[in-house]
Amino acid sequence: MYDIENYYEAKSVEDAIAHLAADEKAEVIAGGTDVLVKLRAGKDVGCDLVSIHExxxxxxxxxxxxxxxxxxxxxxxxxxxxxxxxxxxxPYLGEAVDTVGGPQIRNMGTIGGNLCNGATSADSGATMQTLDATLVLQGPEGSREVPVTEFYTGPGRTVRKRDEVLIAILVKPEDYIGYSGCYIKYGKRRSMEIATLGCCVRVKLEAVDAKQAEAGETGGTQDSSTTRREDAASTEQKDAAGSPALPGAGFSLADVRIGYGVAAPTPIRCRKTEQMLKGMSADDPAIYDIIATHVEEEVHPRSSWRASKEFRVQLIREMAKRALEQAILRGIGKGTPGAGDFLPVELEGKQKMRETMTQDTAEVARTADGGKDTGCGKGGEHHA
Known part of the structure; x- marks a missing residue:
């Protein structure tokens, strides 16, 4: 029905590379969830598939x-x-990939395939950008490490060669310890939807000495201080009106990382805006004006059948503010900065739902078996 010449299940990484190198028509797949999509679009017609799934x-x-x-x-x-x-x-990475497709896709689709497809809408892309992840590629000539920030070359294109296999994704401790974060995806539906826009914001909070805070010495880099004062001026009227207290009192933004998907031809980091926010008080209302105003200057959204450029710009501004606030809230969730033990509410709800379903299944099984415990309840495992 579909024009696939051959399918080969590789037994090892070396085996996969050997088949890719020997066959110019061969393409590597992992979960294979995009194979039919590409074939229907006329791509990879007549190719040979080399699977690394097992x-x-x-x-x-x-x-x-x-x-x-x-x-x-x-x-x-x-x-x-x-x-x-x-x-x-x-946890924010788990939060991001849990928005991909539906349960069937998430059970088959892989994080490596999500990255190697080169799609700007990949839900893992924005988060990986903020993690400064390193991708390890292996091919006939050996292995090499590529920063994820240098991995994408354009829409649907990466630096990975056809006969190379992604063998590992590395996240160094200095890029996650002490950080909290939040990923937000916007789509027309809550599930089974490709992102209209994706945004990940991660922060590293630092406790501020009370005397230092009173002296106003918690500002960031000297280069951005003037711009900050200008942006902060726009919030003075809001403060005077008695706006509600913002989260993060007693902490400053030691580091901020902002990543987007579908805001440019490839997943993107907003490094200039990040630098402007560093060192500012986490409860300063100006940080939300800064992030909303200046991320817009670093992105390159376009109009498509999913959304207009103008609508995406609005999403870019609003989602950055919401993700920043959630990242700060998560950072102070237990009185100490950093994520570590935070389980997103969405995931917690799904976990409870799975537990309830398992308990219900066990109860049905016991009833059908005359009340005998079949091992599908607490401490057991149910296979649908």
Whole structure:
């Protein structure tokens, strides 16, 4: 029915690379959720598929002794979201990939495929940008490391060569320890939807000495101080009117990272805006004016059938403010800055739903078996 010449299940990374190198028509796949989509669009017609889906060393999440988190590129989205290391250390990444498609897609689709497709709408793209992740590629000539910020070359294009395989995604400890974050996706539907826009904001909070705060010495870099004062002036009337207190009192923004998807031809970081926010008080109303005003200067949205450029600009401004506020709230959620043990409300709700479904299934099984425990209840596992 579909024009695929051959399908080969690689037994190892080396095996996959050998087949890719020997066959100019061969393309690597992992979850394979985009294969039919591409074929229907007339892409990859007549190709040979080399699957890396069953290679064990490409799956799972690990944390090395130096703190580096290693994510296997063939790990499916569901496993990313539910992984204890992700939930403890990178909950915003689990939050992002849990918005991909529906349960069936998340059970098959992989984080490596999400990145290697090169789509600006990839839900993992914006978060990976803020993590400064490193992608390890291996091919016939050996392996090489590529910063994710240098991985994309254009819409649907990356620096990965056809005969290279993504073998690991690395996140260094200095890029996640002490940070909290939030990913927000906008789409016309709550699920089964490609992002109209995606935004990830991560912050690293630092406790501010009371005397230093009174002296007003918590400003950031000297280069951006003038701009900050100008932006802050626009908020003085709001403060005078008695606006509600903002989160983050007693903390400053030691670091801020802002990433977008669908705001440019590729996932993008807003580094100039990040620098302007560094060092500012976390409860300063001006930070929201700054992020809304200046991210717009760094992005390059376009009009498409999903949304106009003007609407995307509005989303870019509003989503940045909301994600920043949530990142700060999560950073002070237990009285100390940083994420670490934060489980997003959305994921917590889904986890409770899964637990309830498992308990209901166990009850049905016990009833059908005359009240005997079948092992599907608490402490057991149910396979649908």
């Amino acid at each position: 290679i064990p060393e490409l799956k799972g999440v690990d944390r090395l002794t130096d703190g580096t988190i290693v994510i296997g590129p063939a790990t499916c989205f569901t496993d990313i979201t539910n992984d204890p290391i992700i939930q403890e250390r990178l």
